[in-house]
Amino acid sequence: MPAPPAPLLVAQGIEKTFDQTRALAGASVEVSAGEVHGLLGANGAGKSTLSRVISGHVRRDRGTLAWRGAALDPRSPRDALSAGIAMVMQETTLAPDLSVLENIFLPELAQPGRLRPALQRQRARDILESLGQHAALPLGSEVRRLSAAQRQLVEIAKALAVDATLIIFDEPTASLSPGEVERLFDVMTRLRAAGRALVFVSHRLEEVFAVTDRVTVMREGRTVGGSLPTASLSQSDIVRLMVGQDLGRIYAERPAVHAAGEPVLEVRHLCAPPRVRDVSFTLHRGEILGLGGLVGAGRSETLEALFGLRPHSGGEIRLHGKAFSPRRPADAIRAGIGFVPEDRRLQSIVPDFSVRENLLLGHLSAYRGFGLGYATRDARVAELLRLLGLPNERLLDANMLNFSGGMQQKIIIARWLLLDPRVLLLDEPTKGVDIVTRSSIYAMLQEVADRGAAVLVVSSDFEELLRLCSRIAVVSDGATIAEMESAVLDEAKLTLFAAPRSSMAANARLLADLSEETGGAAFWALRDGGRLFCLNRVGGTGVSDPGFVAGATPRFEETRIPAALRSAPGTFVAEPDGQRSTLMAQVHSHRGHDLGWIGLTVPGVTTPDAATIVRRVQDAITSNI
Amino acid sequence: MPEALAPTSRSHLVHRLAGRLEVRMLGLALVVFAGLSLASPYFLRSNNLLNLLDQSVVTGITSVGMTFVILTGGIDLSVGSVLGLTSVLMGLAFGKLGIAGGIAVALLSGGAIGLFSGMLVAYFGLASFVVTLGVMAIGRSLAYICSGATSISNIPPAINDLVYTPILGVPSNVATLLVIYVLAGLYLSFTKGGRTIYAIGSNQEAARAAGLSVLFYSVLPYVVSGALAAAAGVLLSAQVMSIDPLAGTALELDAIAAVVIGGASLYGGRGSILGTLIGVLIMVMIRNGLNLLGVNPFWQGSAIGGIIIAAVLVERLVSTRVRG
Numbered sequence: 018m019p020a021p022p023a024p025l026l027v028a029q030g031i032e033k034t035f036d037q038t039r040a041l042a043g044a045s046v047e048v049s050a051g052e053v054h055g056l057l058g059a060n061g062a063g064k065s066t067l068s069r070v071i072s073g074h075v076r077r078d079r080g081t082l083a084w085r086g087a088a089l090d091p092r093s094p095r096d097a098l099s100a101g102i103a104m105v106m107q108e109t110t111l112a113p114d115l116s117v118l119e120n121i122f123l124p125e126l127a128q129p130g131r132l133r134p135a136l137q138r139q140r141a142r143d144i145l146e147s148l149g150q151h152a153a154l155p156l157g158s159e160v161r162r163l164s165a166a167q168r169q170l171v172e173i174a175k176a177l178a179v180d181a182t183l184i185i186f187d188e189p190t191a192s193l194s195p196g197e198v199e200r201l202f203d204v205m206t207r208l209r210a211a212g213r214a215l216v217f218v219s220h221r222l223e224e225v226f227a228v229t230d231r232v233t234v235m236r237e238g239r240t241v242g243g244s245l246p247t248a249s250l251s252q253s254d255i256v257r258l259m260v261g262q263d264l265g266r267i268y269a270e271r272p273a274v275h276a277a278g279e280p281v282l283e284v285r286h287l288c289a290p291p292r293v294r295d296v297s298f299t300l301h302r303g304e305i306l307g308l309g310g311l312v313g314a315g316r317s318e319t320l321e322a323l324f325g326l327r328p329h330s331g332g333e334i335r336l337h338g339k340a341f342s343p344r345r346p347a348d349a350i351r352a353g354i355g356f357v358p359e360d361r362r363l364q365s366i367v368p369d370f371s372v373r374e375n376l377l378l379g380h381l382s383a384y385r386g387f388g389l390g391y392a393t394r395d396a397r398v399a400e401l402l403r404l405l406g407l408p409n410e411r412l413l414d415a416n417m418l419n420f421s422g423g424m425q426q427k428i429i430i431a432r433w434l435l436l437d438p439r440v441l442l443l444d445e446p447t448k449g450v451d452i453v454t455r456s457s458i459y460a461m462l463q464e465v466a467d468r469g470a471a472v473l474v475v476s477s478d479f480e481e482l483l484r485l486c487s488r489i490a491v492v493s494d495g496a497t498i499a500e501m502e503s504a505v506l507d508e509a510k511l512t513l514f515a516a517p518r519s520s521m522a523a524n525a526r527l528l529a530d531l532s533e534e535t536g537g538a539a540f541w542a543l544r545d546g547g548r549l550f551c552l553n554r555v556g557g558t559g560v561s562d563p564g565f566v567a568g569a570t571p572r573f574e575e576t577r578i579p580a581a582l583r584s585a586p587g588t589f590v591a592e593p594d595g596q597r598s599t600l601m602a603q604v605h606s607h608r609g610h611d612l613g614w615i616g617l618t619v620p621g622v623t624t625p626d627a628a629t630i631v632r633r634v635q636d637a638i639t640s641n642i
Numbered sequence: 643m644p645e646a647l648a649p650t651s652r653s654h655l656v657h658r659l660a661g662r663l664e665v666r667m668l669g670l671a672l673v674v675f676a677g678l679s680l681a682s683p684y685f686l687r688s689n690n691l692l693n694l695l696d697q698s699v700v701t702g703i704t705s706v707g708m709t710f711v712i713l714t715g716g717i718d719l720s721v722g723s724v725l726g727l728t729s730v731l732m733g734l735a736f737g738k739l740g741i742a743g744g745i746a747v748a749l750l751s752g753g754a755i756g757l758f759s760g761m762l763v764a765y766f767g768l769a770s771f772v773v774t775l776g777v778m779a780i781g782r783s784l785a786y787i788c789s790g791a792t793s794i795s796n797i798p799p800a801i802n803d804l805v806y807t808p809i810l811g812v813p814s815n816v817a818t819l820l821v822i823y824v825l826a827g828l829y830l831s832f833t834k835g836g837r838t839i840y841a842i843g844s845n846q847e848a849a850r851a852a853g854l855s856v857l858f859y860s861v862l863p864y865v866v867s868g869a870l871a872a873a874a875g876v877l878l879s880a881q882v883m884s885i886d887p888l889a890g891t892a893l894e895l896d897a898i899a900a901v902v903i904g905g906a907s908l909y910g911g912r913g914s915i916l917g918t919l920i921g922v923l924i925m926v927m928i929r930n931g932l933n934l935l936g937v938n939p940f941w942q943g944s945a946i947g948g949i950i951i952a953a954v955l956v957e958r959l960v961s962t963r964v965r966g
Binding site: 326346347350356363364366369374381388389390 | 841851
């Protein structure tokens with residue numbers, strides 16, 4: 018779609034710093050009427066902050082905003098709303114006890130004059146009609162009773178009630194089912210056709226391809242790709258922009274892969290609703306294992322389940338080979354597990370306690386006596402202080418909150434080191450930590466592992482995971498989809514693996530069917546630069562084994578089907594040794610965007626009809642999604 | 643270390659402010675004391691000073707339990723009616739069980755009522771304000787029903803010895819008060835349970851994530867509060883040699899006031915037994931002094947109320963400066 022000449026909104030050189038964290042460092046975006054504009058970036062790239070600056074929720078420190086050619090300076094969401102800019106938030110901002118109708122017209126409460134419910138009712142009906150959703154929302158119902166998708170619809174209607182010209186959707190699909198996502202996309206398409214401008218903030222690449230016209234890509238608070246037509250890009254292009262070209266420096270400090278010790282913590286098919294569906298991995302003595310994935314993939318919840326803070330409903334946890342099922346954190350601590358949660362202020366720090374008592378909090382819970390037993394730890398406390406560059410003894414009585422985030426984090430980690438844990442779980446250990454302290458935390462964790470503990474780290478910062486961890490398990494939408502050496506990975510591949518795919522479940526069913534009918538191996542993969550990224554594989558033993566498993570990233574020649582991978586798709590290609598034949602079929606969603614490849618490897622050279630299978634695969638994909 | 647603690651001077655300030663809260667209250671107590679000594683020739687007389695301590699016993703003991711509850715971030719509105727009900731139960735039990743049996747009934751029933759409130763608060767996550775408001779109403783109504791809505795005055799005379807037998811020259815009720823304060827102060831400062839109570843009030847999530855027994859130590863303060871309210875009832879009954887189902891009415895307000903004047907935060911995590919003791923003494927001295935000066939007793943409420951508000955205001959100003 019050709020971009021109209023005059024952009025509706027131009028944001029340029031936006032900068033914003035929260036406390037010490039630089040959220041935006043020169044971000045720009047241009048949005049025109051009648052387009053859906055994707056705003057992309059990895060976790061923490063600044064997408065949400067930029068959206069909130071535009072919608073008046075956050076004030077920028079520097080930079081310019083132009084709205085219809087005139088300068089705009091929204092001091093509050095109300096300013097932005099009256100200009101015609103509305104935001105549909107990730108966590109909706111509705112009043113749960115008011116009715117749908119009252120919520121839609123909530124901004125009118127800020128206007129003088131009498132409310133006119135009859136007129137409002139009619140306008141609400143018109144708005145829903147224009148979205149093709151007149152049946153989806155009971156206007157009189159309390160918002161509390163609505164589903165996530167319905168609430169979102171209320172938010173959209175609310176934006177239209179003030180006749181917003183620009184609507185920003187911040188991660189709108191995060192809590193929706195695939196069917197609801199489709200409905201949302203229909204609504205967005207109608208809004209675009211009505212000449213409104215939409216900004217779609219997401220890190221789900223499939224959806225970006227499905228619904229956007231142009232995209233702006235952000236990285237580390239900057240715009241690295243502005244207003245690129247979606248049609249001109251591939252998934253790999255976008256990933257490369259999101260991650261950056263300078264992959265070289267990562268490898269320099271890659272941790273040595275040392276011989277793994279015996280398994281310490283084995284997790285199989287762990288299920289802890291609602292976020293954790295099927296998580297499996299093995300953590301060895303002396304290693305640092307990373308749990309990679311996007312925010313909301315269920316990584317934190319996995320750690321909480323392992324530490325007994327969250328009940329798990331299924332799966333098996335084995336600790337030192339014995340079944341382990343913690344019901345309370347005390348169980349986990351007794352078994353030698355320590356846990357550093359994600360939110361220091363909320364989950365770790367006791368603000369009214371001194372540094373000393375915060376440091377000794379884990380000891381307090383492990384201590385069996387009636388008193389405090391602080392003196393029994395004096396020697397170890399002094400040793401830790403020396404080793405970790407923690408404040409000297411005089412400062413032990415100071416308040417925790419006077420220290421930098423990095424120092425606080427070290428104290429919290431030391432809280433567990435004091436107990437000599439055999440397993441240490443850390444959730445985003447360097448969140449809000451300055452760059453200098455980061456490397457000392459890395460060194461600290463490496464030393465903990467070298468001394469024989471097993472360390473499990475959750476991080477959204479893929480660069481950090483690759484630097485710190487010898488192996489990485491990737492979690493996507495509550496399930497581990499790969500567990501591999503970090504040596505074979507880079508940020509781009511990790512991003513590809515971690516991207517949540519709403520099509521995952523449907524595709525898995527299709528693969529199972531194909532494998533069962535042909536007695537071969539069915540797999541789903543992406544191809545990039547002579548490598549295969551296997552996302553899922555079902556079946557295939559003996560000769561029909563294609564030579565890789567789900568989560569593997571082999572070069573073509575490292576597989577058992579190199580000839581097929583190098584040939585043109587659409588037909589069965591036999592390998593030179595005649596042992597197996599493979600069909601590769603590229604699949605697209607019904608909106609025409611790339612979903613990767615479905616492969617089918619069967620034994621021998623006599624094969625089923627390729628065209629039938631290709632058609633069938635494409636039909637299944639289209640109808641499933 | 644470059645990142646280590648830039649604001650050293652600020653931490654000194656924090657220290658001074660945090661330390662000063664109790665110091666300030668102690669100062670206020672001394673000012674009140676000195677002022678009353680000058681204003682009234684009777685104030686400093688030894689029998690008035692003893693009288694002062696004697697008047698502190700009921701509020702003082704109840705305030706210890708209230709301190710425990712407030713430290714966890716809760717509140718116990720039921721202490722007054724728990725005192726009334728447990729006293730009535732004790733009065734009924736005297737006939738069959740004797741003095742020791744009657745006292746045991748009072749203490750056990752007080753603890754049981756606290757256990758009930760505490761379980762509702764900790765296990766079901768109900769607001770302590772609402773739960774103890776309900777228990778307060780139930781307790782008072784049961785006190786009327788059990789007593790037949792009249793005072794019980796046939797109390798074994800020997801119980802009066804409990805109050806006025808001197809121990810090391812101090813009347814035994816005052817000695818009991820001091821012993822309870824010392825034990826409670828030691829418990830809160832130097833035991834695992836005491837520190838857990840502080841940790842829960844300061845940041846319950848962090849206490850849970852560190853593996854502390856959050857549930858147990860969330861319930862315990864209500865049990866302590868109920869049992870101590872009953873103990874206060876025992877001493878009150880022995881003092882006046884009569885049990886009134888109305889006894890302890892509005893006691894919860896005095897106890898909360900004492901704890902708050904003593905520098906505790908109603909959000910939990912901050913406060914001390916020493917502070918509570920000072921709070922109790924300030925309140926009792928003001929009441930006593932206004933009486934001695936012949937001020938219309940209706941002014942007492944204004945004086946106490948003014949001090950409560952001033953104390954909370956000071957707490958807020960200090961804590962915003964400390965916590966930023």
